[in-house]
Amino acid sequence: MPGKPKRRRSGCPVSISLEILGDRWSLLIIRDLMVRGFTTFKQFQESGEGIATNILADRLRKLEKAGIVTVEVGKTDARRLNYRLTEKGIDLAPVLFELLVWGAWHQETAAPWAQIVSMRRNREAFLAEVRRRWQERDSTPLLPGFSRAAKR
Amino acid sequence: MPGKPKRRRSGCPVSISLEILGDRWSLLIIRDLMVRGFTTFKQFQESGEGIATNILADRLRKLEKAGIVTVEVGKTDARRLNYRLTEKGIDLAPVLFELLVWGAWHQETAAPWAQIVSMRRNREAFLAEVRRRWQERDSTPLLPGFSRAAKR
DNA sequence: CAACATCGCTTGCAAAATGCAAGTTAAATT
DNA sequence: AATTTAACTTGCATTTTGCAAGCGATGTTG
Numbered sequence: 001m002p003g004k005p006k007r008r009r010s011g012c013p014v015s016i017s018l019e020i021l022g023d024r025w026s027l028l029i030i031r032d033l034m035v036r037g038f039t040t041f042k043q044f045q046e047s048g049e050g051i052a053t054n055i056l057a058d059r060l061r062k063l064e065k066a067g068i069v070t071v072e073v074g075k076t077d078a079r080r081l082n083y084r085l086t087e088k089g090i091d092l093a094p095v096l097f098e099l100l101v102w103g104a105w106h107q108e109t110a111a112p113w114a115q116i117v118s119m120r121r122n123r124e125a126f127l128a129e130v131r132r133r134w135q136e137r138d139s140t141p142l143l144p145g146f147s148r149a150a151k152r
Numbered sequence: 153m154p155g156k157p158k159r160r161r162s163g164c165p166v167s168i169s170l171e172i173l174g175d176r177w178s179l180l181i182i183r184d185l186m187v188r189g190f191t192t193f194k195q196f197q198e199s200g201e202g203i204a205t206n207i208l209a210d211r212l213r214k215l216e217k218a219g220i221v222t223v224e225v226g227k228t229d230a231r232r233l234n235y236r237l238t239e240k241g242i243d244l245a246p247v248l249f250e251l252l253v254w255g256a257w258h259q260e261t262a263a264p265w266a267q268i269v270s271m272r273r274n275r276e277a278f279l280a281e282v283r284r285r286w287q288e289r290d291s292t293p294l295l296p297g298f299s300r301a302a303k304r
Numbered sequence: 305c306a307a308c309a310t311c312g313c314t315t316g317c318a319a320a321a322t323g324c325a326a327g328t329t330a331a332a333t334t
Numbered sequence: 335a336a337t338t339t340a341a342c343t344t345g346c347a348t349t350t351t352g353c354a355a356g357c358g359a360t361g362t363t364g
Contacts, residue, residue, distance in 0.1 A: 009200075009201040009202060010200050010297070010298050011261050011263070011298035011299070012183075012201075012262065012263075012299075013252045013254075013256040013261040013263045013268075014179065014180065014248060014251050014252045014255060015180060015201060015255075015298075016259045016260075017251045017252070017254055018180065018251070019176070020259075021251075022174065022176040022177075022179070023175065023350095024170055024171070024175070024351095025174075027170055027174070028166065028167060028170065031164075031166050041312050041313075042310085042311065042312080048161075048162050049161040049162050049164075049167060050161060050352095051352095052351075052352050052353065052354095053312080053313065053353095054315085054351085054352080054353090055351065055352075056312095056313090057312075057313055057314080067258075077360075078359085078361085079310070079359070079360045080310095080311065080312085081311085081312070088258045091254055091257065091258065092254060094250040094253075094254075095247065095250040095251055096166060097250075098246040098249075098250050099165075099166050099169045099170070099173075099247055100169070101165075101246075102165075102169055102243055102244060103166060103167075103169035104165040105243065106219075106240045107165070108168075109163050109164065109165040110162075110164065111163070111164075116165075145162070146162050146163035146164040146165075146167075147162045147163070176322095192340080192341090193340065193341050193342075194339085194340060194341080197341090202323095203323095204322075204324065204325095205324095205341080205342065205343085206322085206323080206324090206342085206343070206344085207322065208341095208342090209341075209342055209343080210321095210322095229332070229339095229340085230330085230331060230332085231331045231339070231340045232331095232339095232341085307362105307363085307364085308361105308362080308363075308364100309360105309361080309362070310359105310360085310361075311358105311359090311360080311361095312358095312359095312360105313357085313358090313359105314358100315354100315356075315357095316356100317352105317353090318351100318353085319352075319353100320351070321348105321349080322347105322348080322349065322350080323346105323347085323348075323349085324345105324347085324348095325344100326343100327342105327343080328341105328342085328343070328344090329341090329342085330340090330341095330342105331338105331341105332337100332338080333336100333337080333339085334335100334336085334337075
């Protein structure tokens with residue numbers, strides 16, 4: 001049952017988390033699922049970050065194997081696959097939240113300052129809202145994209 | 153002054169954070185600096201995760217350029233370089249905290265369950281303690297290592 | 305219902321990052 | 335003076351990433 005034992009670097013929880021999430025793309029896909037309301041391959045592809053399709057396919061497969069996302073065939077269009085976060089996936093909200101706050105605080109980003117200050121002040125409310133949306137399958141964007149060529 | 157403009161994927165704070173931290177090693181080094189009290193190249197090298205020395209050197213350089221760590225020559229031994237987190241670096245504590253909690257919760261790790269429960273309950277106190285230790289240059293380990301061959 | 309478009313990939317190949325072992329330099333220790 | 339130690343660097347093999355093109359199944363259009 002336990003597939004391949006997959007050699008771990010250590011038993012440290014941080015290290016184990018990073019073996020799944022420690023790359024340039026996985027957490028961005030999760031972000032798109034979490035706060036942008038994306039559900040399809042196409043949307044990730046056009047998210048503005050410029051991920052290659054082979055990498056995207058690979059990451060989605062790995063995230064599914066890791067139990068972070070699920071896929072199901074579209075009801076009305078069988079070509080379309082709908083990706084969705086699992087509970088394990090939505091539990092990454094605090095990680096993404098802290099990454100966002102840290103980046104906005106210490107780097108130059110496109111995020112408006114006032115919004116960051118507000119998010120920091122209302123951390124719990126924000127995270128509750130993220131979870132509520134997930135539970136209710138509400139896929140209206142909670143945060144906007146910040147791509148250089150934001151086609152909106 | 154702004155060196156090379158370094159093409160960014162987008163202006164999203166999460167994306168920008170991941171351009172610095174999104175790999176398998178950077179956050180582990182930061183973890184070692186933050187809660188294990190490591191300060192030298194040698195210590196990182198022997199941390200049990202098995203990082204190669206060329207990669208370690210590269211990451212330390214990048215983290216320094218990113219303003220996350222500083223280096224200074226040892227007072228008593230001029231061979232020894234002491235690495236230390238900057239304030240920007242210690243501000244990553246919440247990110248690491250959430251990664252640790254998520255990993256311990258959803259994956260099989262070596263972290264004792266009771267300790268995780270306790271950490272979750274006392275998040276603020278824990279983070280305050282991390283910061284206190286940093287300010288006071290207290291480098292006694294706050295959390296243990298979990299390497300398979302933990303030589304302690 | 306035939307032609308065309310769209311979705312979610314796969315394939316092939318070049319370029320970059322990573323991993324491994326051995327070597328190097330300057331500073332300490334014996 | 336010889337040896338050890340710390341912090342790397344170098345060379346090379348392997349792996350991962352990036353880019354462009356192609357492909358099969360499904361859906362839409364005239």
